[in-house]
Amino acid sequence: MTDDYPNVQPIPANNPELRSWVESADEHGTDFPIQNLPFGVFNRTGDHADKPAVGVAIGDMILDLAKCWNADLFKNTPAQQANLFAHHSCNSLAALGRARVREIRERVSWLLRSDTPTLRDDASLRERCLVPMSEATLETPFEIGDYTDFYASANHAANVGRMFRPDGDPLLPNYKHLPVGYHGRASSIVVSGTPIRRPHGQLKPDDAPPTFGPCRLLDHELEIGCFIASGNERGTRIDVNDAPGHVFGIVLVNDWSARDVQKWEYVPLGPFNAKNFGTTISPWVVTLDALAPYRRPLPARPAGDPAPLPYLSPDPKSEAEAMGLEIQLEVFLESAQMRERKFDPVRISHSSGMDLYWTFAQMIAHHTSTGCNLRPGDLLASGTVSGVNEDERGCMLELTWRGQNPVQLPTGEERKFLADGDRLVIKGHCCKEGAVRIGFGECSGMVTPAE
């Protein structure tokens, strides 16, 4: 067996020359070429319905890793001893740590590449292990122990500051010294496609006591999220230089927000009910290794900004410094009327993973600087990612400037905030000359009416 399943596959999994025998993985514009291989959790449906399992997206197919394991295809990898894939989450896989997950991903790459006959030439085995995405539903990839949401885009924070504190500095004094964040609600994180019911909440008119009713200012927030692989013991810290070794991968996030609820409740302890009714994530977790061609340091800080304190400063030329992510992010909106009249969803905004002031390495170092323990499957989200331009604002609040400049839809409708029946879709991909396109799939959700 060892000859068939070498310990080290000679071609790295993100080599741009690789091709897969899965034809759809080589199609132009696919999110999931063989260089990507993101992990997720799926349920096979229909005639072959089965228990949830961990899989890898390849073109328009899913490689069922639990079935591959049953066929002995993970011999001589860190997954050899137990079927970590026959689970309803990637938590056990992630707990192996990034280096071991990388070895497993290399094996998956080898199995899927055009010159490996193991699955390619065995129709029966292939049939068992390869599932059309159209015959599967996707789950949240992790059981999320804790969810933390940051505020890492200075463009977003400054826009919010300009709106709510027009006479002050757009950024608060702590902003450039530490990655501001808060603990979010893990129970209501859902996978792309799950409807989001408009929440109720306390709404406070300027000149009258609060009332209780359906949120009127429902918003999306365009974010990216980082899943933790191996964590740290309580009472210890993760050094910023070691932080990338604790990252499992990246997803798209929509941190739905009730702006009217938020405005009334958030002083002094921060957002609570405004954010806890639902957070949507994309189902496929793209590894840092797949993103290697698209990682570089964030742009230098503007002149006059403070240098980060040493515990937030990675070594020059380190992997931790190269944690700026060149992910192109887009937000699309489709109203009920657009759907009915067959209009395509309209792009209302776009920005980039490079539009952040702090990296996930810095967020991890800061988060654990107190000795707070991260666990495999914890989710850290970036906060709304906004660029500098008006069409690069990551939420309706900014995009319409509190409703002053409504978004125009092709039906003639306009939106200050989200309406019932609106479907919001976040997409993300990486793409540049000389590298293979890496996609994130979709992070979508439709707003359903309040109870």
Place this chain on the structure above:
Amino acid sequence: MTDDYPNVQPIPANNPELRSWVESADEHGTDFPIQNLPFGVFNRTGDHADKPAVGVAIGDMILDLAKCWNADLFKNTPAQQANLFAHHSCNSLAALGRARVREIRERVSWLLRSDTPTLRDDASLRERCLVPMSEATLETPFEIGDYTDFYASANHAANVGRMFRPDGDPLLPNYKHLPVGYHGRASSIVVSGTPIRRPHGQLKPDDAPPTFGPCRLLDHELEIGCFIASGNERGTRIDVNDAPGHVFGIVLVNDWSARDVQKWEYVPLGPFNAKNFGTTISPWVVTLDALAPYRRPLPARPAGDPAPLPYLSPDPKSEAEAMGLEIQLEVFLESAQMRERKFDPVRISHSSGMDLYWTFAQMIAHHTSTGCNLRPGDLLASGTVSGVNEDERGCMLELTWRGQNPVQLPTGEERKFLADGDRLVIKGHCCKEGAVRIGFGECSGMVTPAE
């Protein structure tokens, strides 16, 4: 069997006339008489070391419910079908919902009462099922999915307001309209007795840039916490009148806080690193049923305060209205020097569960008013419980008024905030004429030096 294990035990588990054959349960001053029967998770140590299991505290013993189940002692109860007690948490038990847990507790009461021979007269069975507390270690009683911390004591909130906003209203405008809360960190919740390492963090002098170093203003927060039994589906709400039916029970909580870290980080998104390095809870979860003699409505709101909105207003005479908890709370401090010189811990503060402005029923109704889903084992904490008097302040910040009036220790030492080696102990009990004393055990932790 049905004759031996009747469906309904005729004497309710909190009847003050009940006596147990476990002698220590009848001793004056015990926290755990047969009327209490709190649930927890323990590991038997020593010669009979075993896997973690769910148990019930009785006097200075633990009834091992997993072993009782193995002996068929839960026939004709909701726990009949599967051994929900052979787990390292009470989550599966709690998921049954409060009414079914009550039936199980009634069975435990029957097994332990003086006139039931089943265990009393069977030495071998008793030996298997009854574990001395001295031969066990205790675990956190739940796998906590999400932890929410409220701010429900108006005395505390007003004191903080007076210190930090001396020229404004002590309470912010939203305080009397909604139970202010924020999401906390679940991963770092630990059981009583676990050391708490002094965290690092960013400290901001008034006149200089921030530095990174060990927290200097380490504080405790005296709180009570509420564990959820059955939860709610995402997108649905728990009516305030139904809220008590979702409560598993109550514990003591110490929400350790780094005040210097908090001051610099908390605007605008609330406390984050200041609170995420450790939260201590007491190991025994006291059910609402055990607390029945000690539950009544909170005192009427002061004249001029707004009435709660309808979704926060339980029906008159309902169980949900009687969610004020007459728990007497005490905080003790023991310094390293006191320990060395054999001084007893000194009581530095005391307050009552009645010193809250909002009940857990209102907190649950508010938390889920957006459709946020609670899950079995979620923890809601009250926030610091302070009374109106100076010796009833639930944290060092208030007790010493930001260090202006240090606490005097019997060794001649004084404390503005907590020092390394300090052991902080929270105790709680209910006690009044005509009812049996119900205790909560201890919630303790010692501060160890920064890394």
